[in-house]
Amino acid sequence: MKFQFEVKPSLCTGCRTCELACAFSHTRDKKPGRSRIYPIAYAPDKFVPVACLQCDDAACVKSCMFGALKRNETTGAIDLDRERCVKCMACVAACPFGCALVDEGHDNEIVKCDLCGGDPACAHFCPTKALVYKKIG
Amino acid sequence: MVNITINGKVVRATEGEMLLDVIRREGINIPTLCQHDALEPAGNCRLCMVEITRTEWDGWKKYVTSCLYPVEEGLIVSTHTSELHEIRKTILDLLLANSPHSDVLQKMAEEYGLHKTSYEPNLEGDNCIMCYACTRICEVLGKSAISPVMRGHEKVIAPPFGEEPPDCIGCLACAHICPTNVITWTDENLTRTIWKKKFELIACEKCGKATISRDFAEYLIEKRGLPKEYFNTCDDCKRVELAQKMGALVDKAKEVAL
Numbered sequence: 001m002k003f004q005f006e007v008k009p010s011l012c013t014g015c016r017t018c019e020l021a022c023a024f025s026h027t028r029d030k031k032p033g034r035s036r037i038y039p040i041a042y043a044p045d046k047f048v049p050v051a052c053l054q055c056d057d058a059a060c061v062k063s064c065m066f067g068a069l070k071r072n073e074t075t076g077a078i079d080l081d082r083e084r085c086v087k088c089m090a091c092v093a094a095c096p097f098g099c100a101l102v103d104e105g106h107d108n109e110i111v112k113c114d115l116c117g118g119d120p121a122c123a124h125f126c127p128t129k130a131l132v133y134k135k136i137g
Numbered sequence: 138m139v140n141i142t143i144n145g146k147v148v149r150a151t152e153g154e155m156l157l158d159v160i161r162r163e164g165i166n167i168p169t170l171c172q173h174d175a176l177e178p179a180g181n182c183r184l185c186m187v188e189i190t191r192t193e194w195d196g197w198k199k200y201v202t203s204c205l206y207p208v209e210e211g212l213i214v215s216t217h218t219s220e221l222h223e224i225r226k227t228i229l230d231l232l233l234a235n236s237p238h239s240d241v242l243q244k245m246a247e248e249y250g251l252h253k254t255s256y257e258p259n260l261e262g263d264n265c266i267m268c269y270a271c272t273r274i275c276e277v278l279g280k281s282a283i284s285p286v287m288r289g290h291e292k293v294i295a296p297p298f299g300e301e302p303p304d305c306i307g308c309l310a311c312a313h314i315c316p317t318n319v320i321t322w323t324d325e326n327l328t329r330t331i332w333k334k335k336f337e338l339i340a341c342e343k344c345g346k347a348t349i350s351r352d353f354a355e356y357l358i359e360k361r362g363l364p365k366e367y368f369n370t371c372d373d374c375k376r377v378e379l380a381q382k383m384g385a386l387v388d389k390a391k392e393v394a395l
């Protein structure tokens with residue numbers, strides 16, 4: 001089964017609930033993680049939630065010389081293997097959408113959207129349904 | 138698949154997989170210093186030592202570095218015996234003798250009840266434990282800019298001839314992977330210095346934030362066929378660009394609908 005985010009910017013109020021949901025669902029050592037999703041204003045009072053697009057021919061995967069970024073065949077997400085990462089920041093610099101991030105609260109680890117293992121918290125909590133995780137096909 | 142026994146529990150593993158990986162997967166914690174998943178195992182620090190035996194060995198046992206030991210059917214493994222405790226303590230004691238100032242080693246030794254080395258401490262020790270994680274990761278990168286060299290009676294990690302390493306691209310992989318944090322670097326404004334070599338950091342063309350070194354970016358562009366433009370802006374500005382692109386699509390769609 002294939003899933004995809006459906007984003008409706010007209011419904012996004014910029015409330016940042018997705019951001020909170022993401023941070024808390026990536027809590028480790030009792031500290032919330034850095035959110036992997038951000039509602040960003042593209043015009044005054046107009047918002048759109050921005051997160052990793054899990055690209056087919058992903059720049060982050062190509063940029064990692066150490067094999068730390070790989071497609072998860074079950075979730076479809078590109079997952080970062082923390083044990084292989086050496087924090088060279090190549091992926092952070094290479095992603096054309098700026099969606100590989102540094103988590104300052106966790107020892108500057110690199111983080112990116114992992115689709116929460118197949119059930120994205122952000123979409124669950126979006127109060128206006130501007131962000132929905134939908135079955136496609 | 139093979140069956141092995143770890144601390145009395147039967148565990149399934151893939152033949153040829155390294156014992157340390159199986160032990161970790163079982164949630165068992167043993168100390169290591171030179172192991173990193175991005176590196177081929179090297180068995181340099183010896184801390185990952187475990188005890189192995191087999192039924193047909195008749196009580197005979199041996200100690201192996203688990204990071205380098207491929208599993209095979211019928212292996213019986215112990216990870217936390219009192220002998221192993223003493224072995225690890227001795228290794229840490231020796232490492233600490235050579236690097237008495239290392240906070241990483243001090244902390245590990247504490248866990249074995251060792252507050253300071255029982256040997257003559259080398260007060261000039263530079264905390265390098267000669268695990269070669271740095272040279273190995275630079276090799277994985279494809280650069281091999283640094284290597285172990287002899288300096289007087291001592292082996293140290295250094296660029297060739299102790300000069301600026303010509304092949305270094307300032308990626309910092311070596312500094313980040315070093316388990317005892319020996320390799321230092323500085324980032325000042327748009328200049329990175331590591332191994333005494335200076336690198337220009339790319340400044341985001343929108344906000345000026347420093348990203349990776351230009352040499353590293355050029356290496357990635359060449360090696361991995363990445364478009365050059367990807368490296369012109371920082372992640373923050375690229376997210377805003379994406380939002381604007383998505384916004385433009387929405388506005389267009391509205392126009393069409395109207």
Ligand code: SF4
Nearest residue numbers: 064085086088089091
């Ligand atoms: S920061 Fe980590 S995941 Fe990103 S390219 Fe470097 S090693 Fe790979």
Ligand code: SF4
Nearest residue numbers: 275305306308309311
């Ligand atoms: S910073 Fe230089 S020496 Fe260190 S891993 Fe990168 S290229 Fe090699």
Ligand code: FES
Nearest residue numbers: 180182183185204
């Ligand atoms: S982790 Fe096995 S010898 Fe260092």
